[in-house]
Amino acid sequence: xxxxxxxxxxxxxxxxxxxxxxxxxxxxxxxxxxxxxxxxxxxxxxxxxxxxxxxxxxxxxxxxxxxxxxxxxxxxxxxxxxxxxxxxxxxxxxxxxxxxxxxxxxxxxxxxxxxxxxxxxxxxxxxxxxxxxxxxxxxxxxxxxxxxxxxxxxxxxxxxxxxxxxxxxxxxxxxxxxxxxxxxxxxxxxxxxxxxxxxxxxxxxxxxxxxxxxxxxxxxxxxxxxxxxxxxxxxxxxxxxxxxxxxxxxxxxxxxxxxxxxxxxxxxxxxxxxxxxxxxxxxxxxxxxxxxxxxxxxxxxxxxxxxxxxxxxxxxxxxxxxxxxxxxxxxxxxxxxxxxxxxxxxxxxxxxxxxxxxxxxxxxxxxxxxxxxxxxxxxxxxxxxxxxxxxxxxxxxxxxxxxxxxxxxxxxxxxxxxxxxxxxxxxxxxxxxxxxxxxxxxxxxxxxxxxxxxxxxxxxxxxxxxxxxxxxxxxxxxxxxxxxxxxxxxxxxxxxxxxxxxxxxxxxx
Numbered sequence: 001x002x003x004x005x006x007x008x009x010x011x012x013x014x015x016x017x018x019x020x021x022x023x024x025x026x027x028x029x030x031x032x033x034x035x036x037x038x039x040x041x042x043x044x045x046x047x048x049x050x051x052x053x054x055x056x057x058x059x060x061x062x063x064x065x066x067x068x069x070x071x072x073x074x075x076x077x078x079x080x081x082x083x084x085x086x087x088x089x090x091x092x093x094x095x096x097x098x099x100x101x102x103x104x105x106x107x108x109x110x111x112x113x114x115x116x117x118x119x120x121x122x123x124x125x126x127x128x129x130x131x132x133x134x135x136x137x138x139x140x141x142x143x144x145x146x147x148x149x150x151x152x153x154x155x156x157x158x159x160x161x162x163x164x165x166x167x168x169x170x171x172x173x174x175x176x177x178x179x180x181x182x183x184x185x186x187x188x189x190x191x192x193x194x195x196x197x198x199x200x201x202x203x204x205x206x207x208x209x210x211x212x213x214x215x216x217x218x219x220x221x222x223x224x225x226x227x228x229x230x231x232x233x234x235x236x237x238x239x240x241x242x243x244x245x246x247x248x249x250x251x252x253x254x255x256x257x258x259x260x261x262x263x264x265x266x267x268x269x270x271x272x273x274x275x276x277x278x279x280x281x282x283x284x285x286x287x288x289x290x291x292x293x294x295x296x297x298x299x300x301x302x303x304x305x306x307x308x309x310x311x312x313x314x315x316x317x318x319x320x321x322x323x324x325x326x327x328x329x330x331x332x333x334x335x336x337x338x339x340x341x342x343x344x345x346x347x348x349x350x351x352x353x354x355x356x357x358x359x360x361x362x363x364x365x366x367x368x369x370x371x372x373x374x375x376x377x378x379x380x381x382x383x384x385x386x387x388x389x390x391x392x393x394x395x396x397x398x399x400x401x402x403x404x405x406x407x408x409x410x411x412x413x414x415x416x417x418x419x420x421x422x423x424x425x426x427x428x429x430x431x432x433x434x435x436x437x438x439x440x441x442x443x444x445x446x447x448x449x450x451x452x453x454x455x456x457x458x459x460x461x462x463x464x465x466x467x468x469x470x471x472x473x474x475x476x477x478x479x480x481x482x483x484x485x486x487x488x489x490x491x492x493x494x495x496x497x498x499x500x501x502x503x504x505x506x507x508x509x
Contacts, residue, residue: 019076022090024065025098026140029105032058033133040126048125052113055129056478059106059136066095066102075146085208087147096359097143097276100366104268105136107370107485111261111377113478118381122170123259131161131168132265139269143276148197148207148234148285151277152190155237158273159186162266166258178257185250189240196233200285203227209285217288231289232296234281241274244339245303248332252311255328256321260380263324264373267331268366275338275362279355283345294346301343302443305336309450317388317461323376324386326454327369330412333451334365340428340444344435357431360500364424364493368411371486375405378479388458393466398475402462404487411490413455414448419494423501 020027035058036051043050069090078086109132116125138157145151163186167179201207203223204215219227240247255263282293311329315322341358345351376386378401383390395402411418414425425448432441475483493500 017076017078019074021065021068022074022076023088023144024068025062025102026137026144028062028065029058029102029133029137029140032062033130033137036133037126037130040130043126049113049117051125051129052109052116052478055133056106056109056113058133059102059109062136062140063099063102063106066099069095079208085146085206085211087150087208088144089146090144093276093279093359094144096363097272098140100272100363101139101143101269102136104272104366104370105132105139105265107374107482108132108261108265108269110478110482110485111264111374112259114381114476115259115261115377117476119169119259122172123168124170128165128168131165132262135159135161135165135265136269139273142273143280145280146209146284148200148209148212148281151209151280152194152197152237155193155241155273155277156190158270159190159241162262162270165262165265166254168262169259172257175257175259178254181250182254185247186240189237189247192233193235193237196230196236199226199230200234203230209280212285213287216286228289228292231286231292234286235278235293235296238274238278238281239300242271242278242339243274243304243332243335244300245307245332245336248304248307248335251332252325252328255331256324260324260373260377260386263328264370264377267327267369267373271331271335271338272362272366275342275358278342279358282342283351283355287351290346290351294343297339297343297346298437298440301336301339302440303336304339305333305444305447308333308336309447309454312454313450315388315454320385320387322386322388323379323391323458326388326458327372327376330451330454331369333447334369334412336447337425337428337444338362338365340437340440341431343440344431344437347435347437348431354431354435357427360502361424361428363500364411364420367486367489367493368408368418368421371408371483371490372405372412374479374482374486375401375408378475378483381474388461391458392461392464394462396466401475401483404483406459406462407487407490409455409459411494413452415452415456417494418490420490420497420500421494423497427501 036054073091075086075089077088078084116123135158138154142154145154163179163183166182167176169175203219203226204212206212216227243251308329312326315326338358338361341354345354348354379390380386411421414421429441429444
């Protein structure tokens with residue numbers, strides 16, 4: 001009997017308790033995805049729009065599930081014993097990114113309700129909502145992941161449904177080509193990252209981020225090169241998700257080929273996934289290799305913002321889909337700004353405070369960029385080619401939409417009355433200067449000036465006299481809700497920027 005008890009004790013010690021409240025946000029999203037998939041089998045075609053509202057409600061509930069977690073850090077799926085390491089942690093950083101991800105997915109879902117109504121024959125509703133919710137569940141899981149295995153799994157759960165969403169339009173060659181480009185480049189980046197993770201595991205014998213940080217400092221001299229290689233390769237997959245140069249080439253074609261709400265989703269939620277993963281592997285797992293990833297990310301930031309802004313500057317107003325292409329190239333340029341504080345963390349005395357600037361900027365960018373895509377979705381209902389020239393005289397046809405788009409563009413440019421955009425850029429600029437990266441701050445200043453030109457050019461176009469009679473743009477309720485939410489959020493943040501900027505002052509972890 002005593003022998004049986006001794007044999008059972010080690011087995012019982014390996015059982016991990018589950019904190020269901022901590023994992024509620026991604027779990028609720030995943031359960032709603034399954035519910036939508038099953039409901040799609042039984043609902044008649046005329047009732048399929050109900051699936052969209054179920055998805056919107058599910059994302060709203062998942063977002064509200066963040067509120068009970070505000071009282072303190074919670075961890076689950078932890079190893080027993082003195083060397084406590086957990087696979088899932090709901091800390092300050094996790095909750096902020098999950099709010100960004102779930103809020104962004106909710107706004108994208110509101111845009112999608114209208115889009116699916118317009119393209120009912122080309123986009124299957126059940127599959128669309130299941131894929132969107134599945135991707136959102138993976139994106140919500142990623143910032144809470146605290147081991148490399150969970151991190152990679154969450155990254156792929158967020159990414160794989162996105163490939164299908166990009167190419168979900170039936171009979172659209174452009175959509176299929178965009179999905180194929182996105183898929184092939186992303187799979188290559190993931191394979192490289194998995195190779196890097198295997199190298200890190202070979203050197204440290206663990207996948208938990210905190211244990212990797214401790215052990216990778218003391219690897220044998222013979223394994224030092226392998227460890228460095230593992231660090232660099234692990235970063236590649238996350239650099240791809242952020243659309244950093246040279247992993248950016250899929251962005252313009254993918255945004256044009258995808259349904260517009262999915263382009264908006266990728267521009268915000270896709271970036272949040274990449275940047276949160278990048279922060280976790282650099283600041284939490286590989287702080288001792290800051291001399292490797294710090295300079296690399298600084299160069300990537302400079303290249304990314306320059307290539308993105310020059311690409312946006314070259315867009316011709318009469319070219320088909322030039323408005324969406326400009327937003328795509330602009331998102332690449334914005335990714336460069338977001339990389340600056342992470343690069344600065346490699347040089348700063350307080351790296352966790354430095355990356356707070358990235359999160360502050362990401363929150364601003366998410367609100368106003370989704371708003372810009374919402375106006376683009378409105379114009380695209382009557383002007384399917386979505387050219388920049390189609391926005392000429394928008395104020396005469398739809399004053400509210402024109403004023404909102406002008407406000408969003410000024411926020412992205414960093415000009416008043418878009419105060420939150422200005423302050424967010426200043427915090428990123430300060431992070432570079434404080435870390436001693438003066439050259440990167442100069443590159444950023446030059447790129448801000450370049451971006452001013454095309455943002456102001458588009459803004460001026462909104463208020464010019466229209467060519468011919470102004471086209472009316474019908475405004476459905478879901479699209480109205482998305483525009484109202486992003487507009488109110490942008491105005492509130494511009495009036496009280498401290499709501500976001502405190503992350504840059506206090507850090508996250």
